[in-house]
Amino acid sequence: MMGPDIVFGAFIPQGWKMELARLDGATAKWDRAIEIAQLAERLGYDSLWVYDHFHNVPRPAQEAVFECWTTMAAISQRTDTIRLGQMVGCNSYRNPAVLAKITSNIDVISGGRLDWGIGAGWYENEYRGYGFDFPRPKDRIGMLEETVQIVRSMWTEPETTFKGRYYELRRANCDPKPLQQPTPPIWIGGGGEQLTLRVVAEHADCSNFGGPPDTWAHKRDVLRRHCADVGRDPDEIRMTWSPEVFIRGTEAEVEAAGSLAVWGQPFDEWSANNLVGTAEQVAEKIRTYAELGCRGFIPWCSDYPDTETLERLAEDVMPQFR
DSSP: OOOTTOEEEEEOOOSTTSTTTTSOSHHHHHHHHHHHHHHHHHHTOSEEEEOOOSSOSSSOOSOOOOOHHHHHHHHHTTOSSOEEEESOEEGGGSOHHHHHHHHHHHHHHTTSOEEEEEEOOOOHHHHHHHTOOOOOHHHHHHHHHHHHHHHHHHHHSSSEEEEOSSOEEEEEOOOSOOSSSSOOOEEEEOOOTTTHHHHHHHHOSEEEOOOSHHHHHHHHHHHHHHHHHHTOOGGGSEEEEOOEEEEOSSHHHHHHHOOOOTTOOOHHHHHHTTEEEOHHHHHHHHHHHHHHTOOEEOOEETTTTSOHHHHHIIIIIGGGGO
Protein backbone atom coordinates (compact mmCIF):
# COMPACT_ATOMS: atom_id res chain seq x y z
CA MET A 1 0.00 0.00 0.00
CA MET A 2 1.46 3.34 -1.06
CA GLY A 3 1.13 6.44 1.03
CA PRO A 4 -2.06 8.52 1.08
CA ASP A 5 -0.54 11.41 -0.82
CA ILE A 6 -0.98 10.06 -4.36
CA VAL A 7 -3.62 12.05 -6.25
CA PHE A 8 -5.64 11.00 -9.29
CA GLY A 9 -7.13 13.37 -11.84
CA ALA A 10 -9.55 12.88 -14.72
CA PHE A 11 -9.85 14.90 -17.90
CA ILE A 12 -13.08 16.49 -19.03
CA PRO A 13 -13.70 15.49 -22.65
CA GLN A 14 -13.58 18.79 -24.50
CA GLY A 15 -12.92 17.72 -28.08
CA TRP A 16 -9.21 18.43 -28.47
CA LYS A 17 -8.37 14.79 -29.22
CA MET A 18 -11.45 14.32 -31.43
CA GLU A 19 -13.13 12.34 -28.66
CA LEU A 20 -16.49 14.11 -29.09
CA ALA A 21 -16.65 13.79 -32.88
CA ARG A 22 -19.19 10.97 -32.90
CA LEU A 23 -21.68 12.97 -30.86
CA ASP A 24 -24.05 15.03 -32.99
CA GLY A 25 -24.17 18.76 -32.35
CA ALA A 26 -22.39 21.13 -30.00
CA THR A 27 -25.05 20.87 -27.29
CA ALA A 28 -24.77 17.08 -27.09
CA LYS A 29 -21.00 17.37 -26.88
CA TRP A 30 -21.17 19.91 -24.05
CA ASP A 31 -23.79 17.88 -22.18
CA ARG A 32 -21.46 14.87 -22.29
CA ALA A 33 -18.57 16.95 -20.96
CA ILE A 34 -20.69 17.97 -17.96
CA GLU A 35 -21.92 14.41 -17.37
CA ILE A 36 -18.39 13.03 -17.29
CA ALA A 37 -17.14 15.83 -15.02
CA GLN A 38 -19.90 15.09 -12.55
CA LEU A 39 -19.33 11.34 -12.80
CA ALA A 40 -15.62 11.80 -12.03
CA GLU A 41 -16.55 13.73 -8.91
CA ARG A 42 -18.93 10.98 -7.78
CA LEU A 43 -16.29 8.33 -8.47
CA GLY A 44 -13.85 9.99 -6.08
CA TYR A 45 -11.28 11.53 -8.40
CA ASP A 46 -9.28 14.28 -6.74
CA SER A 47 -9.32 16.67 -9.68
CA LEU A 48 -10.72 17.47 -13.13
CA TRP A 49 -8.50 18.70 -15.97
CA VAL A 50 -8.81 20.42 -19.33
CA TYR A 51 -6.32 21.08 -22.10
CA ASP A 52 -5.66 24.65 -23.26
CA HIS A 53 -5.97 24.28 -27.03
CA PHE A 54 -8.09 25.65 -29.87
CA HIS A 55 -7.34 23.33 -32.82
CA ASN A 56 -7.80 19.56 -32.75
CA VAL A 57 -4.98 17.01 -32.80
CA PRO A 58 -3.43 15.16 -34.49
CA ARG A 59 -4.52 17.77 -37.05
CA PRO A 60 -7.08 20.59 -37.15
CA ALA A 61 -10.41 19.13 -38.19
CA GLN A 62 -13.08 21.83 -37.71
CA GLU A 63 -14.40 19.71 -34.84
CA ALA A 64 -15.58 21.20 -31.53
CA VAL A 65 -12.91 22.09 -28.95
CA PHE A 66 -14.29 23.70 -25.79
CA GLU A 67 -12.02 26.50 -24.55
CA CYS A 68 -10.07 26.00 -21.34
CA TRP A 69 -11.07 28.82 -19.01
CA THR A 70 -14.71 29.23 -19.99
CA THR A 71 -15.03 25.46 -19.51
CA MET A 72 -13.39 25.77 -16.08
CA ALA A 73 -15.81 28.51 -15.07
CA ALA A 74 -18.83 26.53 -16.16
CA ILE A 75 -17.71 23.26 -14.58
CA SER A 76 -16.95 25.07 -11.32
CA GLN A 77 -20.69 25.73 -11.06
CA ARG A 78 -21.73 22.15 -11.90
CA THR A 79 -19.44 20.43 -9.35
CA ASP A 80 -18.97 20.84 -5.61
CA THR A 81 -15.73 19.42 -4.21
CA ILE A 82 -13.45 18.18 -6.98
CA ARG A 83 -10.40 20.32 -7.80
CA LEU A 84 -10.06 22.03 -11.20
CA GLY A 85 -6.84 22.03 -13.20
CA GLN A 86 -5.38 22.77 -16.65
CA MET A 87 -2.88 20.38 -18.25
CA VAL A 88 -1.43 22.88 -18.93
CA GLY A 89 -2.29 26.44 -19.83
CA CYS A 90 -0.45 27.88 -22.81
CA ASN A 91 1.36 30.94 -21.53
CA SER A 92 1.40 32.76 -24.87
CA TYR A 93 -2.38 32.80 -25.28
CA ARG A 94 -3.19 35.32 -22.53
CA ASN A 95 -1.57 38.41 -21.08
CA PRO A 96 -0.18 37.39 -17.66
CA ALA A 97 -2.03 40.10 -15.76
CA VAL A 98 -5.31 39.05 -17.35
CA LEU A 99 -4.43 35.44 -16.51
CA ALA A 100 -3.90 36.41 -12.88
CA LYS A 101 -7.39 37.90 -12.90
CA ILE A 102 -8.95 34.84 -14.57
CA THR A 103 -7.31 32.37 -12.21
CA SER A 104 -8.14 34.35 -9.10
CA ASN A 105 -11.75 34.60 -10.23
CA ILE A 106 -11.95 30.85 -10.86
CA ASP A 107 -10.57 30.12 -7.39
CA VAL A 108 -13.21 32.33 -5.80
CA ILE A 109 -16.21 31.10 -7.79
CA SER A 110 -15.19 27.46 -7.29
CA GLY A 111 -14.84 27.86 -3.53
CA GLY A 112 -11.04 27.53 -3.57
CA ARG A 113 -10.61 24.56 -5.92
CA LEU A 114 -8.16 25.87 -8.53
CA ASP A 115 -4.97 24.03 -9.48
CA TRP A 116 -3.21 26.45 -11.83
CA GLY A 117 -1.41 24.66 -14.65
CA ILE A 118 0.91 26.61 -16.96
CA GLY A 119 3.47 25.78 -19.64
CA ALA A 120 5.50 27.51 -22.32
CA GLY A 121 3.33 26.41 -25.28
CA TRP A 122 4.24 24.33 -28.32
CA TYR A 123 1.37 23.91 -30.84
CA GLU A 124 2.67 26.13 -33.64
CA ASN A 125 -0.39 25.57 -35.83
CA GLU A 126 -2.54 27.28 -33.19
CA TYR A 127 -0.10 30.14 -32.76
CA ARG A 128 -0.19 30.82 -36.50
CA GLY A 129 -3.93 30.28 -36.73
CA TYR A 130 -4.72 32.71 -33.94
CA GLY A 131 -2.10 35.29 -34.84
CA PHE A 132 0.22 34.80 -31.87
CA ASP A 133 3.96 35.24 -32.24
CA PHE A 134 5.82 31.93 -31.94
CA PRO A 135 9.15 32.81 -30.31
CA ARG A 136 12.07 30.42 -29.99
CA PRO A 137 11.87 28.00 -27.03
CA LYS A 138 14.29 29.99 -24.86
CA ASP A 139 12.05 33.06 -25.09
CA ARG A 140 8.82 31.12 -24.56
CA ILE A 141 10.29 29.68 -21.36
CA GLY A 142 11.52 33.10 -20.26
CA MET A 143 8.01 34.45 -20.80
CA LEU A 144 6.61 31.55 -18.79
CA GLU A 145 8.86 32.35 -15.85
CA GLU A 146 7.88 36.03 -15.84
CA THR A 147 4.21 35.08 -16.01
CA VAL A 148 4.50 32.90 -12.91
CA GLN A 149 6.19 35.76 -11.05
CA ILE A 150 3.49 38.22 -12.16
CA VAL A 151 0.57 35.95 -11.31
CA ARG A 152 1.94 35.07 -7.89
CA SER A 153 2.50 38.76 -7.13
CA MET A 154 -0.96 39.76 -8.29
CA TRP A 155 -2.52 36.96 -6.24
CA THR A 156 -0.79 38.15 -3.06
CA GLU A 157 0.11 41.87 -3.28
CA PRO A 158 -2.26 44.88 -3.17
CA GLU A 159 -0.92 45.93 -6.57
CA THR A 160 1.87 44.81 -8.87
CA THR A 161 4.44 46.81 -10.78
CA PHE A 162 6.74 44.62 -12.85
CA LYS A 163 9.41 45.28 -15.45
CA GLY A 164 10.89 42.20 -17.02
CA ARG A 165 12.43 41.31 -20.33
CA TYR A 166 9.08 40.34 -21.84
CA TYR A 167 6.35 41.98 -19.77
CA GLU A 168 5.81 45.30 -18.03
CA LEU A 169 2.99 46.20 -15.62
CA ARG A 170 2.30 49.38 -13.66
CA ARG A 171 0.19 49.14 -10.52
CA ALA A 172 -1.91 46.20 -11.66
CA ASN A 173 -4.76 45.30 -9.31
CA CYS A 174 -6.26 41.84 -8.90
CA ASP A 175 -9.30 41.67 -6.68
CA PRO A 176 -10.80 39.49 -5.41
CA LYS A 177 -7.71 37.54 -4.40
CA PRO A 178 -7.77 33.73 -4.55
CA LEU A 179 -9.32 32.01 -1.56
CA GLN A 180 -6.50 29.48 -1.19
CA GLN A 181 -3.64 30.53 1.07
CA PRO A 182 -0.88 31.31 0.52
CA THR A 183 -1.80 30.71 -3.17
CA PRO A 184 -3.48 28.09 -5.35
CA PRO A 185 -1.05 25.29 -6.25
CA ILE A 186 1.10 26.11 -9.30
CA TRP A 187 1.63 23.24 -11.74
CA ILE A 188 4.30 23.76 -14.41
CA GLY A 189 4.29 21.29 -17.28
CA GLY A 190 7.24 20.33 -19.46
CA GLY A 191 10.41 18.30 -19.28
CA GLY A 192 13.01 20.52 -20.93
CA GLU A 193 16.09 19.80 -18.89
CA GLN A 194 18.12 23.00 -19.08
CA LEU A 195 15.42 25.67 -18.87
CA THR A 196 11.92 24.38 -18.11
CA LEU A 197 12.85 22.14 -15.19
CA ARG A 198 14.86 24.98 -13.68
CA VAL A 199 11.73 27.16 -13.76
CA VAL A 200 9.89 24.27 -12.11
CA ALA A 201 12.54 24.08 -9.39
CA GLU A 202 12.27 27.80 -8.68
CA HIS A 203 8.53 28.35 -8.90
CA ALA A 204 6.33 25.22 -9.03
CA ASP A 205 4.35 23.37 -6.40
CA CYS A 206 3.79 20.51 -8.87
CA SER A 207 5.64 19.32 -11.96
CA ASN A 208 4.31 17.30 -14.86
CA PHE A 209 6.56 15.48 -17.33
CA GLY A 210 6.35 12.14 -19.10
CA GLY A 211 8.21 9.25 -20.62
CA PRO A 212 8.78 5.58 -19.80
CA PRO A 213 10.07 4.88 -16.29
CA ASP A 214 13.78 5.33 -17.07
CA THR A 215 13.14 8.64 -18.87
CA TRP A 216 10.80 9.83 -16.12
CA ALA A 217 13.37 8.95 -13.46
CA HIS A 218 16.08 10.80 -15.39
CA LYS A 219 13.98 13.97 -15.51
CA ARG A 220 13.21 13.54 -11.80
CA ASP A 221 16.95 13.54 -11.14
CA VAL A 222 17.49 16.61 -13.34
CA LEU A 223 14.76 18.43 -11.41
CA ARG A 224 16.36 17.45 -8.11
CA ARG A 225 19.71 18.86 -9.28
CA HIS A 226 18.04 22.14 -10.24
CA CYS A 227 16.40 22.21 -6.80
CA ALA A 228 19.81 21.82 -5.19
CA ASP A 229 21.17 24.65 -7.34
CA VAL A 230 18.39 27.06 -6.32
CA GLY A 231 18.26 25.97 -2.68
CA ARG A 232 14.84 24.27 -2.86
CA ASP A 233 13.78 21.07 -1.11
CA PRO A 234 12.71 18.77 -3.98
CA ASP A 235 10.13 17.14 -1.70
CA GLU A 236 8.20 20.42 -1.81
CA ILE A 237 7.35 19.68 -5.46
CA ARG A 238 4.72 17.03 -6.24
CA MET A 239 5.96 15.20 -9.35
CA THR A 240 3.19 13.93 -11.63
CA TRP A 241 2.63 12.05 -14.88
CA SER A 242 -0.14 12.48 -17.46
CA PRO A 243 -0.27 9.45 -19.80
CA GLU A 244 -3.19 7.88 -21.64
CA VAL A 245 -5.22 5.18 -19.90
CA PHE A 246 -7.32 2.31 -21.26
CA ILE A 247 -8.59 -0.46 -19.00
CA ARG A 248 -10.62 -3.56 -19.82
CA GLY A 249 -11.45 -6.76 -17.94
CA THR A 250 -9.15 -9.05 -19.92
CA GLU A 251 -5.97 -8.79 -21.96
CA ALA A 252 -7.90 -10.10 -24.96
CA GLU A 253 -10.33 -7.17 -24.76
CA VAL A 254 -7.44 -4.72 -24.56
CA GLU A 255 -5.71 -6.23 -27.59
CA ALA A 256 -8.95 -6.42 -29.55
CA ALA A 257 -9.42 -2.67 -29.20
CA GLY A 258 -6.05 -2.07 -30.87
CA SER A 259 -4.11 1.15 -30.58
CA LEU A 260 -6.22 4.14 -29.57
CA ALA A 261 -3.20 6.43 -29.62
CA VAL A 262 -4.06 9.97 -30.65
CA TRP A 263 -0.68 10.32 -32.33
CA GLY A 264 -0.95 7.01 -34.20
CA GLN A 265 1.63 4.85 -32.40
CA PRO A 266 1.32 1.09 -32.99
CA PHE A 267 -0.36 -0.91 -30.24
CA ASP A 268 2.80 -2.33 -28.66
CA GLU A 269 4.44 1.08 -28.31
CA TRP A 270 1.26 2.78 -27.13
CA SER A 271 0.41 0.14 -24.55
CA ALA A 272 3.98 -0.06 -23.22
CA ASN A 273 4.28 3.68 -22.61
CA ASN A 274 0.81 4.34 -21.19
CA LEU A 275 -1.58 2.93 -18.62
CA VAL A 276 -3.03 0.33 -20.98
CA GLY A 277 -4.15 -3.11 -19.80
CA THR A 278 -6.26 -4.83 -17.19
CA ALA A 279 -6.78 -3.16 -13.83
CA GLU A 280 -4.03 -5.34 -12.36
CA GLN A 281 -1.57 -4.39 -15.11
CA VAL A 282 -2.38 -0.69 -14.84
CA ALA A 283 -1.98 -0.77 -11.06
CA GLU A 284 1.44 -2.38 -11.48
CA LYS A 285 2.52 0.38 -13.88
CA ILE A 286 1.31 3.04 -11.46
CA ARG A 287 3.22 1.30 -8.67
CA THR A 288 6.41 1.46 -10.74
CA TYR A 289 6.11 5.24 -11.13
CA ALA A 290 5.04 5.72 -7.52
CA GLU A 291 8.19 3.94 -6.37
CA LEU A 292 10.20 6.40 -8.49
CA GLY A 293 8.59 9.30 -6.63
CA CYS A 294 5.55 10.10 -8.78
CA ARG A 295 2.76 11.43 -6.56
CA GLY A 296 0.10 12.35 -9.09
CA PHE A 297 -1.50 10.58 -12.05
CA ILE A 298 -3.58 12.63 -14.47
CA PRO A 299 -4.34 10.19 -17.30
CA TRP A 300 -6.41 10.76 -20.43
CA CYS A 301 -9.16 8.14 -20.93
CA SER A 302 -8.67 6.83 -24.46
CA ASP A 303 -12.22 5.48 -24.75
CA TYR A 304 -14.00 8.82 -24.27
CA PRO A 305 -16.86 9.67 -24.65
CA ASP A 306 -17.49 6.23 -23.10
CA THR A 307 -16.66 5.91 -19.40
CA GLU A 308 -15.62 2.29 -18.86
CA THR A 309 -11.97 3.23 -18.30
CA LEU A 310 -12.88 6.19 -16.06
CA GLU A 311 -15.01 3.86 -13.91
CA ARG A 312 -12.56 0.94 -13.82
CA LEU A 313 -9.67 3.21 -12.84
CA ALA A 314 -11.69 4.66 -9.96
CA GLU A 315 -13.21 1.42 -8.75
CA ASP A 316 -10.48 -1.17 -9.39
CA VAL A 317 -7.18 0.73 -9.34
CA MET A 318 -7.32 3.92 -7.27
CA PRO A 319 -8.33 2.18 -3.99
CA GLN A 320 -5.03 0.27 -4.06
CA PHE A 321 -3.16 3.57 -3.59
CA ARG A 322 -5.28 5.09 -0.85
